[in-house]
Amino acid sequence: MTTDSSVFETDLATLRRLLGPPREAEGGFVRWTNVELLDGSSGAAVAEAYDTLHHEEVLYHHDAATGLRTIIAIHSTALGPALGGTRWYPYEDAEAALRDVLRLSLAMTAKSAVAGLDLGGGKAAVIGSPADRTPGQLAAYARAVNHLAGRYITTTDVGTTTADLDALSEFTSHIVGTSPERGGSGDTSALTAETVMLGMRAALQVAFGDESLEGRRVVVVGVGKVGGRVARACAAAGASVGVADVWSEGAERLAAEIGADVLDPATAYTEPCDVLSPNALGGVLNEQSIPELRCRVICGAANNQLLRDPEDAELLGEHGILYAPDYVVSAGGVINVAVELDGYSEERARAIAARVYPTTLEILELSERLAISTADAALRRVEHRIAAQVV
Known part of the structure; x- marks a missing residue:
């Protein structure tokens, strides 16, 4: 990260162009409230209480001493404080970071609401490479979180780790997902994979009248922490599993472990199967890809799988494909860290996570009925x- 003051001026000019004049600006902190993108790209509000057009707050902070540049978006606190991870990523510019946090914080509101949590949606972006991160930048970022006075609670995301959260916890209490040694829940991938499997069984029940995976063909794209667990669970349940990942070595190792076959990630989405489970990139379900799909059910943990929501979900339905909404079935992670707010209990986290099966079933059945x-x-x-x- 650079400490050049011109970066601050460039970022501020970009954000003013997109958000208008800020409500307050002092000490490297710049804040907007009742936020709507001025270029109209937020889209149209499609519901009254779940307002997809406006965000409650956006905070930009540039710390001159360390070069930290961060943008935190709070979409809604209607149900409680806004929870969402910190994405530490080398964005091209402040506009790219802003658009990312606005989109992701909106999704976090939906994820917490449908999971039955008393939390809203937020997201943070730090503009820079995680490889260049310094202790000073972590401390500066914690000050930005503190500036929001508990309206935003952070956790891990792309480019941040449990170790980073442990370091941040030295400077802020508005954080979840720290290591068990720090009173947190640690790795959330296990419960996320568990809720994906619950959603998958619900989708199978609706699609085939039988939730069993025995003899089903499942293609898992992206076999990292969550996707790998999903593939193992499917294989253990008797499914024929195909795995694909841009990290071919990891896919091959997992395939050898569970008796799966390795697929080319470039063509895996068009593999004939009963269930396609996207667990890597978002935006993979779109006008170009959907007509090529040869699956009956889609259920995975990748965020924002639909490039256009809800238009691409409608297109999937037209092609006879049952889509289990990703933010519904991947709720295990947010559930796991949310439980920390009252003192972490694995038993309580798993009990809340178990609701994903009936919730998914009700949503899919409502879709059919209406x-x-x-x-x-x-x-x-x-x-x-x-x-x-x-x-």
Whole structure:
């Protein structure tokens, strides 16, 4: 990261262009409230309580001493403090970082609401390479979190680790996902994979009238922490599993372990199968890819799988593909860290996570009953939850 003051001026000019004049600016902290992108790219609000057009707050901070540049977006605190991870990534510019946190914080509101958590949605981006991160930058970032006075609670995301959270916890209490030694829950991948499997069984029940994986063909794309666990669980349940990952060595090692076959990641999405489980990149379900799919069910942990939501969910339905909304089935991670706020208990976390099966089933059945997309059905669930709280 650079300490050049011109970076601050460039970032500020970009954010003013997109957000208008800030409500306050002092000491390297710049804050906007009731945020709406001025270029109209936020999209149209499609629900009354779950407002997809506005965000409550955006905070930008540049720490001149360390060169830290961060943007934190709070979409909603209607249900409680906004929870969302910190993404430490070498964004091209402040606009790219802003658009990312606005999109992801919106999704976090939906994820917490549909999981039944008393939390809202937030997200943070730090502009820079995690390889260049310094202790001073972590401390500066913690000050930005503290500036929001508990309205935002952070945790891990791309480019941040449990060790980073442990370091941040020296400077802020508005944090979850630290190591068990620090009173946190540690790695959330196990519970995330568990809720994906619960969602998958619910989707199989709706699609085939039988939730069993025995004899089913499952293609898992992305076999990192979560995807690898999903592949193992499917194989253990009797499914024929194909795995694909850009890290071919990892895919080959996992395939040898569980008796799966290795697929080319460039063509894995079009592999004939009963279940396609995306666990890597977002935006993979779109106008170009959907007509090429040869699956009956889609259920995975990758965030924002639909490039256009809900339009691409409607297109999936037109092609006879049952899509289990990703933020519904991947809720295990946020559930795991949310439980920390009252003192972590694995038993309590798993009990809340178990709700994902009936929730997914209800959403998919509502979609069928009302002849609407599964994305629209999930949105109704989110809207109902938030509306009930704000009335």
